[in-house]
Amino acid sequence: MIEINGACKNLGDKHVLKDINLKVNKGSIFGIIGENGAGKTTLIKCLTGIFKVDEGEIKMDGQEVFENPAVKEKIGYVADQNQYFPYFKIKELIEFYKMTYPSFSTERFKELNKIFDIPEEKRIKELSKGMKMRAALMLNLSIHPKVLILDEPTSGLDPIIKKKVMSILMEEVAERKTTIFISSHHLNDLERICDSIAIISDGEIKYVNNIENMKENIKKLQVVFKEGISADIGSWKEIMTVEKIGRVYYIITKDYSKDLKQKLYNHGVMFAEEINLSLEDMFIYSMEGRKDNEKILA
Known part of the structure; x- marks a missing residue:
């Protein structure tokens, strides 16, 4: 499903990613862990096509991700800091996602919002960090993604909501065979839901294995x-x-x-x-x- 072959990325004069090679199977949950500055977020931005790799390739279902709208419309991405238009209301963001993603489901959003409970009249600038994260998760789950890429998705969430998020992610994989690529410092959460993990350090993949x-x-x-x-x-x-x-x-x-x-x-x-x-x-x-x-x- 996800294939990363020899991916390298420089930011300025720093070699942030060095010869990354990973394969993630369809319908699995793959965790990436590492210290701050190890290259996790840069790798995720390459996976989502925000950054172009300097060397190597990143493919999903055999197709390059960068500058490929047909692939990108199947990818849900929740960043560690969600930079939405601050004066947009939630209901306006829903309309924005409907125009951007052909597969967006308003019904799915409303179903999720029964759990996360964010008023659609609220503006983004009025939301706490945790509420912004909940909104981002709902929006990206509502596009029915084939691949869901998550960068610290439980940041700012209280324990009850975090538990619900973990359950929803596992249901997403079980029911829709969604492939999830997730980065988190909350390793206990990853241990509960991941099939496999990789450790990244100083821009290099040092270890990959099945959790069991x-x-x-x-x-x-x-x-x-x-x-x-x-x-x-x-x-x-x-x-x-x-x-x-x-x-x-x-x-x-x-x-x-x-x-x-x-x-x-x-x-x-x-x-x-x-x-x-x-x-x-x-x-x-x-x-x-x-x-x-x-x-x-x-």
Whole structure:
């Protein structure tokens, strides 16, 4: 559905995106995570055709996105800061979207507005940040997009509305096979809804994996040895980092298996307990200490 091949983008003299290669399947939810300034928003602006890549290509359903109205009318885009005309009323924005997107459904908007409850007579300048985000989500869901691209879509939303947004996105995928590409700092939200994630750092994709595979392979082991740790354990290919607190060693794996656990017991482990990591934990371990990171991001 979405194919990014060798995409590079410079802004001024800065190389913001460097040889980005990604594939996102139809009807899946793909998350992109990274530190501030890593290149997430620039990648999203290239995906939506706002920016033209300097090298490489970005395609949806086999067609280039940039300067392609036939592709763009199938893309919904919710930015982290929604810059709508401040004096427009919501009802005027609805008319604007109807003129711009042939597939826009007023009925769908009204159905969503029963949940989000924004008066159509309200002007954009009268809305809070959270209300603007709700309006943007409703408008872009109402075009029945084939691809929905979201940049920090829960920013400014209260917990109740945020939960409803997550449910609506999952329903959109289940019922319409919409493809969703989402960037967020709220990693717990991404963990709930994403099929796969990519980590971007300094303009490069460092890691791509299915969420379930990550949970199976990246674990924290709480370990006690009978007579101290074997000196070479930290260099095992299955292990990312080893930390010691008192008598207890904490081992972060990048390729966990029963064979690895047995291998540890063969090296004098007296006790070992598996601790599942959240997506946020995995991200932190992957980004802290660049030399150690290369073990997981290779």
